[in-house]
Amino acid sequence: MVSTATGALARGTHEIVVDGVRQVFHVAGSGPVCVAHSGGPGIAWEYLRVPALERHLTMVYLEPVGTGDSGRLADPRDYRLEVYARFLHEVIEYLGAPRVFVLGHSHGGFVAQRYALDHPDRVAGLILFGTSPVTGEEFWGAAMAEVGRFPERHPGRPEASGVADAFQEALAAATDEDYTTSLRRILPLYFADYWAHAEALAPMRDGLRAWIDPMRGEEPAPFDVRDALGSIAIPTLVVAGAHDFICGTRWARMLHDGIPGSRLTVLPDSGHMGHLEEPEAFTRAVAGFVRESAQAER
Known part of the structure; x- marks a missing residue:
C-alpha cells in the first residue's frame, strides 16, 4: 500500500x-x-x-x-x-x-x-x-410512488413535472455522461424543498459527477x-x-x-x-x- x-x-x-x-x-x-x-x-x-x-x-x-x-x-x-x-x-x-x-x-x-x-x-x-x-420490491415500489407524487408536492414548480421521466432516464442511462446529466435533473427529488436552497446548491449541482455502477x-x-x-x-x-x-x-x-x-x-x-x-x-x-x-x- x-x-x-x-x-x-x-x-x-x-x-x-x-x-x-x-x-x-x-x-x-x-x-x-x-x-x-x-x-x-x-x-x-x-x-x-x-x-x-x-x-x-x-x-x-x-x-x-x-x-x-x-x-x-x-x-x-x-x-x-x-x-x-x-x-x-x-x-x-x-x-x-x-x-x-x-x-x-x-x-x-x-x-x-x-x-x-x-x-x-x-x-x-x-x-x-x-x-x-x-x-x-416493496422498498422500490414505495420510492417510485413518492417519485410520482413529487409534482403534487411542488405545484408551483413546472420543473417538477419532468422529474419522474428524468428519474427513469437516470435508471436507463448507458454512459457516465448521461447518468450525470440525469442526476442533475432529478436533484430536486432528494430535497424537501430544493428551490429554497437552489442558489447555495448550484455549485454542488454543477460539480456533481457520477459513474455507472454496472450492478x-x-x-x-x-x-x-x-x-x-x-x-x-x-x-x-x-x-x-x-x-x-x-x-x-x-x-x-x-x-x-x-x-x-x-x-x-x-x-x-x-x-x-x-x-x-x-x-x-x-x-x-x-x-x-x-x-x-x-x-x-x-
Missing part, C-alpha cells in the same frame, strides 16, 4: 492499492476518526463533505471504488456490497486507529451495515444516514439485514429526513427498532440530503453522538 501524503491521517488526499486497484480517500479536520462512505452507488464523494463536522472529527471521505480517482474493477459483476465493504476495511486497517466511527449515507449505509456486522471490533460507532436495512446497486438477492440488526452492539445513530423519498422515516424506524440502544434523529425539514438542508442540526446530532459515545467508552 502507498499513500500520497505523509501519515495515514495527515490532512489531504491519500491513495492505497487493494488487490491492484487504486483506492483514494481524503482526510480533513481533527478529533475522533470518522470514515464516511458516500451513496449512489456511483456518486462522487464531494456532495457528502460536511465542513462543520470537521471541527469536531477527523473526517475520512472515501472515493468509492469505481468513482472519481479511485480505480475501476476489471469484472463489472464485482460491484457488490461485499466488495465495497472490503475496500472500506482496507482503508480502516491502513488508518491504524484501533476503532473508528463509520458514517454511511444511502447506499453507503448498506455498506456501513455490512461492515459493522462483519467487523464489529473495528467500529467505535455507526452513523446510518438516509438509508435502510432492506431493499427489494446498479443490486445484489444477487435484495439487500436485507433485518434479522441481523439485533446482533449490532455498537453505539448507533440513525439519521433520516422527514421528506426523504427513498430512505425515509419508515426505513429509519426499522433500523432504530432493530438495533438495540440505537438513537434516532429525524430532520423535519429535510429530504435525502439533510446534511445540506439542515447542516446545523445534522452536525449537532452527529457530533453529539460521537462525543457521548467516546465519553461512555472511557
